[in-house]
Amino acid sequence: MELFIQQLTNGLAVGGIYALIALGYTMVYGVLKLINFAHGDLFTIGAYLGLTLLTTLGLTNYLGPFGVVIVLALMVMGLVAIVGAALERVAYRPLRQSHRLSAVVSALGASIFFQNAVMLIYGARYKVYPHDILPRTAIHIFGLDIPLIRLLMLLTSIVMMIGLYLFIQRTKIGTAIRAAAIDQGAAKLMGINVDRVIMIVFLIGPALGGAAGLMVGLYYGQINFTMGWLYGLKAFTAAILGGIGNIPGAMVGGLLLGVIEAMGAAYISIAWKDAIAFCVLIIILIVRPTGLLGERVAEKI
Amino acid sequence: MTTLLSLKNLTKRFGGLVAVDHVNFDVEAGAIVGLIGPNGAGKTTVFNLITGNYRPDEGDVIFDNQSIKTLPTHKIVSLGIARTFQTIRLFHKLAAIENVLAGCHCRMQSGSLAAMFRTPTQRREEHQALQTALKELEFVGLQSQADQLAENLSYGNQRLLEIARALATQPRFIILDEPAGGMNNQETAALIQTIRNIRDRGITVLLIEHDMSLVMEACEQLVVIENGAKIAEGDPQAIQSDPKVIEAYLGTDEE
């Protein structure tokens, strides 16, 4: 039972990260029908920018631990959002009208570019986050010691997800994003500036991905320039699990995948942890290709 | 006369919408039959049910005394039903002749190994297919544009190319979805002659068309549907004066 609850909270915390990254994939897919392969690398960039800001600005001299993390998070999110918007402008916008494969290759190229840019700037070795930023205490609940940081992570990602959900459902821009995802042509006719919608999506998605990168840095303490790939792939799996293009779906899919993986690692085999995620993906796609929350639509002929 | 195709209580729903509602009608072998009705009546959906692109929720499709409602589309084609699409679906980046060769495919046999080793049978078959394809292009009057990319043909010629592709499958029954869509008067007149020529080759024709002059001139029998249900059936003169049909068209501001 103890193992179960530890793995559950751990799975939810990691799942929150997956969900945050998955949101970026799903939103971009929603409006552009493109797998943004470079999204995982934006997450990496977030982790590295967080480290740089943390070690150069000396925020800890002025602020308490939570203040530091909040200021850091806002700065990282802002910077990664700019990188994301630039990526869209340079690598994707010129390809809007081309074959979909071209955009996929462009995304792969951008991914290789980012990964190697990070490597050239920071080196190929693992980088270590200062581990005294957040208190390493544990909280005593259900008769168990659960690390505070784990709960904070889960809480943060849930807050961000709810914030995004409200933004998408309640604001005018959110409505425009949903409209563009359903039918770009019709949205255009209704006077929606689709270019702007896409730009906004490429600000929000990367911002959330960057935040996730920072959280991974703070949680695990170690980052590497290639980490975006596996996180990216799993997050994309999560997006499909929930139903791609579907924002609540990405949240549910992320949390679910985190938990499945944590349980698989504990009760099946840790060596097969990554394979479990992909098996889930394949099974879902065979059994229910629209994902858990997606709807089935017949192609009009 | 023998019945070639028979729709029995054919029904298709999309969510809450009943796109085709218990439709019954027969097509006699050797006839030219028109399926008409206002926009959104469910005509294209009937076609898609016949060709296996959609599966009926109720009812059956009988072709040549055999139920085909569970067969995959390519099987239905090889049984002898060919079609064209309302929204032209050519292979745009390929030459006109290759588009027609696509239709020849189902009457050919050779597979990947025969191709790699270029067996005599394979070569003979390729040659014959090419001849068939050219013959069908000639039939619709496009032989001079055989090596043009499909996307470079005029709109009317693209419709004709789709017909040639369908004919290359050597069908007994051809269904045309708005073949005159986008054609000018001259092209439409030529199309009527082409349709008659198709029938004279022994191929039964079922067509959807909004151009009433074409329908009245080319078709010997008409089936009218509205909101998914059949409302009338008969020869063009009878249909023209049928009050239900008039109401269906006037009521929806059509033509």
Next chain:
Amino acid sequence: MKDKRLVIYAVISVVLLLSPLFLNAYWVDVLNNVGLYTILALSLNIILGHAGLFHMGHAAFYALGAYTTAIINTTYHIPILWLLPVSGLVAGLAALVVARPIIHLRGDYLLIVTIGFVEIVRIALVNNVFGITGGSNGIFGINRPILFGWKINKPWEFFYLIWGFAAVTIFLFNRLENSRFGRALNFLREDDVAAEGSGINTAHYKLIAFVIGAFWAGMVGNIFAAKMTIIAPESFNFWESVVLFMIVLLGGRGSIRGVILGAFLVLGLPEIFRQFATARMLIFGAFMVAMMIFRTEGILPPLPRKYPIAKMLGREGSA
């Protein structure tokens, strides 16, 4: 025009054929790798280029071929080249089993599933599945191939084996492209619904495309295993699949000459620019983006198929 092209091909072939005479062992080995990737990319080209199926897990079939050869050769000492068709068959069968349930998936879904597949295979190899793959150390002590009593050992010997294999592949695949089979793949790539509606069993052709592609990748795995004498899971990671994917798309999907050029560029250029070793992948990534924006169809897109239309029309006209 056509003659000029033939002359260029002939010159390139002759230069390539003679290159081991004036290149040192290092560069001959580079060309060997280019050759292996050429064949791999040509086999992927059937699936990705011709059938238009987003398959990013080709390294899995390559791995299956290599491990089949390695396992059987090291345990039963069956000569390498006898295992060439066996490796192909194992990979082809795997493709048959794996592809069947996923073949109908939409483009991007297929992409992600095939990525999942290649990762699962790699993880299985690392975890020493069934106790026969040697875990992350892999398998060593694989024999060299013996061809008509000649033991193939040195880089230049492998050069002729690999490029001979490449030549046969090019010859056969060229015929395959220009046939009912090749056309069917293009039809379903252009418009799945229209292809099925023209009487083509699209599911069947997608499956066969996978099987043929996998069969060839398995055979390349066999030669790779013999060339390295030691294989490990890291040689077949997801990045290998990405590299193959890039070769096909940069070179020109559906174009044999494009894919060959792509293999030379993707594998050769990084070797030439070794002095910029660390920055070369960065430049490469940027190049991919630029390439897609300015030349979407790839560097050498396929030429339209030729049919003797004029000849046939002429004959009918005079008859």
